[in-house]
Amino acid sequence: MRQKEFEARDIQVKNEASVVVVVWGDGHTSSIPVSRLRGYCPCAVCQGHDATGVKFIENSCKAIFDAQLVGRYAIHFKFADAHDTGIFRWDTLRKLDPAEVERWGPPETSAKS
Numbered sequence: 001m002r003q004k005e006f007e008a009r010d011i012q013v014k015n016e017a018s019v020v021v022v023v024w025g026d027g028h029t030s031s032i033p034v035s036r037l038r039g040y041c042p043c044a045v046c047q048g049h050d051a052t053g054v055k056f057i058e059n060s061c062k063a064i065f066d067a068q069l070v071g072r073y074a075i076h077f078k079f080a081d082a083h084d085t086g087i088f089r090w091d092t093l094r095k096l097d098p099a100e101v102e103r104w105g106p107p108e109t110s111a112k113s
């Protein structure tokens with residue numbers, strides 16, 4: 001059974017503010033900077049294949065060109081720097097909320113679990 005806090009109810013890309021705003025099943029709203037999403041992109045190109053931790057990719061990405069749902073569990077972002085292999089599962093996305101760093105701890109890779 002899906003946990004409400006990892007159930008995205010609404011996702012809006014706000015390029016004018018360089019953030020992605022997500023409303024979650026538990027009522028929480030996350031506002032996540034695009035550069036943070038790009039930096040913690042979970043794809044193999046960015047993170048490599050060893051799952052020993054997540055590295056932050058330095059970037060100056062401020063916009064997302066396209067966002068598409070992947071089934072009912074994830075979203076695929078095409079970043080303005082032309083990087084387009086990042087698929088963020090809901091739990092990965094939620095844990096990137098800068099307002100909840102203390103709740104979730106450091107970002108994890110999607111590859112785990």
Ligand SMILES: [Zn+2]
Pocket residue numbers: 041042043044045046047083085086
């Ligand atoms: Zn990536």
